Amino acid sequence: MSTVMSGRSRRAKAPDDLDPDIRAVAPQSPLRRLFRETGTWILVLDVFLVLLFGALSDNFVFWSQTNVQALMINGTEALLLALGLAMLLGAGAFDLSVGSNLVLSSVLGALTIKGIAGPPDADGNYHNLGVAILLGAVVCIGTGVVYGIVNGILIAYFDINSLIATLGTMGIGTGAALVITQGGDVTSVPSQLQSEFGLASLWGFLPYPALVAIVAAVVLWWLLRYTRYGIRTLALGSERTSAERAGIRVKRHLVSLAAIAGGLAGLAGFVDISRYGSTAVAGHVQDPLVAITAVVIGGTLIEGGKVSIVGVIWGTVLAIVLQTGLIILGFQSFYQLIAIGVVLIVAVGLDRYRVRRRGDR
Amino acid sequence: MTEGTENAAATTPSPPAAAATAGAAADGHFETAIAGRHIAKRFGHVQALTDANVTVRAGEVVALFGDNGAGKSTFLKTLIGMIKPDAGEFVVADRPVSFSSIRDAQDAGVECVHQDLALAPDLSVVDNMFLGNEMRHRGVLGRLGVVNRREMTERADAALRELSIKLPSLKVDISALSGGQKQALAVARAVMWGHTAVLMDEPTAALGARQSAIVCDLMRTVAERGLGVLVVSHDLPRVLKVADRVTILWRGVTALEAPAADLTVPDVVATMVGYGRDNAA
Ligand SMILES: Nc1ncnc2c1ncn2[C@@H]1O[C@H](COP(=O)(O)OP(=O)(O)O)[C@@H](O)[C@H]1O
Ligand SMILES: [Mg+2]
Numbered sequence: 001m002s003t004v005m006s007g008r009s010r011r012a013k014a015p016d017d018l019d020p021d022i023r024a025v026a027p028q029s030p031l032r033r034l035f036r037e038t039g040t041w042i043l044v045l046d047v048f049l050v051l052l053f054g055a056l057s058d059n060f061v062f063w064s065q066t067n068v069q070a071l072m073i074n075g076t077e078a079l080l081l082a083l084g085l086a087m088l089l090g091a092g093a094f095d096l097s098v099g100s101n102l103v104l105s106s107v108l109g110a111l112t113i114k115g116i117a118g119p120p121d122a123d124g125n126y127h128n129l130g131v132a133i134l135l136g137a138v139v140c141i142g143t144g145v146v147y148g149i150v151n152g153i154l155i156a157y158f159d160i161n162s163l164i165a166t167l168g169t170m171g172i173g174t175g176a177a178l179v180i181t182q183g184g185d186v187t188s189v190p191s192q193l194q195s196e197f198g199l200a201s202l203w204g205f206l207p208y209p210a211l212v213a214i215v216a217a218v219v220l221w222w223l224l225r226y227t228r229y230g231i232r233t234l235a236l237g238s239e240r241t242s243a244e245r246a247g248i249r250v251k252r253h254l255v256s257l258a259a260i261a262g263g264l265a266g267l268a269g270f271v272d273i274s275r276y277g278s279t280a281v282a283g284h285v286q287d288p289l290v291a292i293t294a295v296v297i298g299g300t301l302i303e304g305g306k307v308s309i310v311g312v313i314w315g316t317v318l319a320i321v322l323q324t325g326l327i328i329l330g331f332q333s334f335y336q337l338i339a340i341g342v343v344l345i346v347a348v349g350l351d352r353y354r355v356r357r358r359g360d361r
Numbered sequence: 362m363t364e365g366t367e368n369a370a371a372t373t374p375s376p377p378a379a380a381a382t383a384g385a386a387a388d389g390h391f392e393t394a395i396a397g398r399h400i401a402k403r404f405g406h407v408q409a410l411t412d413a414n415v416t417v418r419a420g421e422v423v424a425l426f427g428d429n430g431a432g433k434s435t436f437l438k439t440l441i442g443m444i445k446p447d448a449g450e451f452v453v454a455d456r457p458v459s460f461s462s463i464r465d466a467q468d469a470g471v472e473c474v475h476q477d478l479a480l481a482p483d484l485s486v487v488d489n490m491f492l493g494n495e496m497r498h499r500g501v502l503g504r505l506g507v508v509n510r511r512e513m514t515e516r517a518d519a520a521l522r523e524l525s526i527k528l529p530s531l532k533v534d535i536s537a538l539s540g541g542q543k544q545a546l547a548v549a550r551a552v553m554w555g556h557t558a559v560l561m562d563e564p565t566a567a568l569g570a571r572q573s574a575i576v577c578d579l580m581r582t583v584a585e586r587g588l589g590v591l592v593v594s595h596d597l598p599r600v601l602k603v604a605d606r607v608t609i610l611w612r613g614v615t616a617l618e619a620p621a622a623d624l625t626v627p628d629v630v631a632t633m634v635g636y637g638r639d640n641a642a
Binding site: 227231234241244249301304 | 492
């Protein structure tokens with residue numbers, strides 16, 4: 001202790017009303033602050049890629065309304081998964097099971113809708129279609145929440161590393177979905193679900209599913225920024241012990257975050273059946289890759305404490321634009337995977353650099 | 362989601378910053394702020410505490426001295442419900458208590474400044490000051506869990522100013538502050554929320570001479586408000602000067618309880634290392 005004191009005793013000569021520790025930095029201009037956010041740079045990159053792919057595509061089809069709408073629908077599920085993941089990462093926990101959760105939720109939801117709606121009559125109409133769809137949505141989201149709670153309990157109460165816990169439940173979830181469908185998909189979900197929601201748009205432009213995802217993003221942004229729940233989430237990711245010592249019920253809080261992430265995955269499952277009119281059990285293996293990439297490139301710190309919802313949106317846009325753009329330019333679809341993988345690694349490299357520069361960890 | 366159930370602080374309205382603005386302890390009158398008697402605690406093969414005793418009366422500063430590994434931190438943790446002791450009784454505000462969590466201790470007005478990890482580095486000064494005790498808006502917004510940052514900032518500013526703690530801004534993240542500033546903030550935080558007793562584990566360990574002096578002044582200020590202050594420190598000369606009484610822990614046993622005025626630094630050191638233990642008591 002005395003060594004600490006001797007190192008600093010010179011400062012004791014400072015005038016009494018002036019704390020020598022204060023080295024206030026002049027506040028930065030709003031524009032400077034904006035460009036300190038990683039998300040802003042990703043937005044710039046998004047705009048650049050949209051211009052590039054548009055200019056390179058035949059007849060500028062990348063800029064067509066059809067393609068933009070397709071981008072938005074594609075982005076919806078990715079955004080819902082990424083948002084949930086971002087909340088968990090904010091508290092320092094991962095979730096690799098979001099894709100499996102989506103699949104399992106969509107299977108149970110689709111079965112519910114078909115079971116309640118029953119077979120169509122001669123005109124292709126169903127009895128109880130409204131109730132069937134409503135309950136289907138409830139089952140999707142409910143399944144997602146339960147899935148998330150299981151993840152949360154494993155992580156918080158059984159103290160299992162979140163990567164391992166959700167890797168395990170990823171296998172269990174996908175396996176359970178396959179057992180239920182006996183290896184196939186649940187098909188022929190009433191097509192009204194597609195025409196009235198999944199492929200319908202507000203004002204003929206904004207797809208309803210995208211609207212749902214945007215509402216979810218706004219709610220989470222608000223939650224993080226203005227509520228006690230948000231403060232506690234970030235405190236938990238920033239320094240778990242401190243949060244515990246501040247009297248926060250850390251375990252319960254983690255479970256609630258995992259439940260939110262799960263509920264969003266379930267919602268994405270509902271969007272999935274609304275788009276395709278069937279489940280896509282085998283189509284979501286890469287979802288965690290895309291979701292994690294979207295979150296991390298947007299400026300959310302992987303060790304927790306900082307979440308950028310706006311960054312998640314721009315990050316998702318980047319992932320989706322990249323995927324679609326490569327297809328439109330005629331690359332085979334597996335090149336997307338390479339591109340996303342590269343982006344993820346570059347993003348984490350930048351993230352490391354940022355943490356080193358902050359210098360306190 | 363769990364908002365509704367997780368708000369002990371909100372349903373039992375504890376006036377935030379009561380200690381920082383009111384002249385006396387918020388909870389009426391009591392003689393013994395906090396006490397632990399015959400506390401024992403074993404970790405596997407280590408008998409960390411055997412018979413630890415301490416009594417802190419309202420309005421006094423008690424110093425808890427002891428060699429490294431004597432069990433001081435463990436003792437403090439049992440006092441705030443972080444560690445469940447194997448044996449012993451506790452008294453807070455003249456009443457026998459048995460805390461099973463930090464939350465229980467906080468509800469009884471007992472706050473602790475921990476040796477480390479007291480703050481969340483990615484949160485602002487204000488959010489840290491109010492972490493776990495966030496002030497909410499009135500009405501619907503409040504029920505949704507929306508915090509009132511303006512009022513929190515005003516109260517935090519007042520509380521810090523009253524303790525002569527100066528920070529460049531209340532909006533910056535804690536990670537932008539110096540070690541001394543962080544420590545001062547952790548003390549201010551405990552003082553803001555404690556209305557019965559404030560415990561401090563090595564609060565000056567990371568501080569320079571000048572800031573150590575400020576923290577020691579803080580102890581007196583807090584005690585004068587009618588709270589009990591229990592401080593663990595290795596800074597014997599300085600803490601001996603501010604303390605009213607001294608408790609010395611030696612290998613998990615309270616070896617000495619005496620008025621600070623009767624002791625010199627060499628006396629304390631001798632007892633700390635177990636020298637002449639039998640005659641001293
Ligand atoms: N959680 C724990 N598990 C095992 N042993 C512990 C634990 N906490 C403290 N101890 C042991 O108890 C003894 C007292 O520790 P501590 O209370 O930290 O001492 P002090 O703060 O006086 O230096 C030490 O021998 C320490 O190693
Ligand atoms: Mg200690």
